[in-house]
Amino acid sequence: MRIRTALFLLALTALCAAAFGKDKKKQHSQELSPLQQYVSDASRQDASPAATQSPGSIWSPNALLANLGTDLKASHVTNLAKTNTQTALQGQGSTSRGATLTATVSARVTNVLPNGYLVVEGVKRVQVNSENQVITIRGVVRPFDLDLTNSVPSDRVAQMEVQVNGKGVVGDSIRRPFFLYRLILGLLPF
Incomplete structure (x- = not known):
């Protein structure tokens, strides 16, 4: 009887494993x-940019011709244009x-x-x-x-x-x- 029960349980286990797996x-x-x-x-990101740029320039015919090697008297030609620029940036930013x-x-x-x-x-x-x-x-x-x-x-x-x-x-x-x-x-x- 014990052998029969053991064989029955073994067969049942094999059938269940085959069915579920x-x-x-x-x-x-x-x-x-x-x-x-x-x-x-x-x-988080932080930034503090700062920049300054001041390319000042003076444009005149005398200065231009002097670079070319020509000498003119100041009385003949006067300064026709004079420019001066300046750019500045200063800021602060933060993101999180x-x-x-x-x-x-x-x-x-x-x-x-x-x-x-x-x-x-x-x-x-x-x-x-x-x-x-x-x-x-x-x-x-x-x-x-x-x-x-x-x-x-x-x-x-x-x-x-x-x-x-x-x-x-x-x-x-x-x-x-x-x-x-x-x-x-x-x-x-x-």
């Missing part, structure tokens, strides 16, 4: 894995940007690598106060890093790519102005 692609192809994303980013992103994004398995690792991709769209943000995450997950709720923390995602794109009032105000606008501002004297 047959094709990993089928097993994971439509599975959604929540990725827990934690990203912190901060940057900080962001903390904490989100749970549902990702879909897009491919299963030959070693069994899962290539996942997820997109989350958030809209707050007329500000739209799209969070896109891609990466490779090992199957044994999945927990019981089928989720993976972001520090367990290999080759992770995170894109956060925003569009709206805040996003438009921090973007660099259009080329034509910058050109017009550079040409205007005020």
Whole structure:
């Protein structure tokens, strides 16, 4: 009786292993894995430019002809033009940007690598106060890093790519102005 029970359990184990471990692609192809994303980013830039240029010049026919080797008396020709220019720039600027992103994004398995690792991709769209943000995450997950709720923390995602794109009032105000606008501002004297 014991041998029969042992053989039955062995056969049952073999059948279960064959049924559940047959094709990993089928097993994971439509599975959604929540990725827990934690990203912190901060940057700061400071600049204090200062420049002075004073190319003073005096243009006169006497000075011009003297350089050519001709000598004229000052009584014959007077100074026709006298210019003196001076340019000065002194400024100070500072930019800083900080962001903390904490989100749970549902990702879909897009491919299963030959070693069994899962290539996942997820997109989350958030809209707050007329500000739209799209969070896109891609990466490779090992199957044994999945927990019981089928989720993976972001520090367990290999080759992770995170894109956060925003569009709206805040996003438009921090973007660099259009080329034509910058050109017009550079040409205007005020």
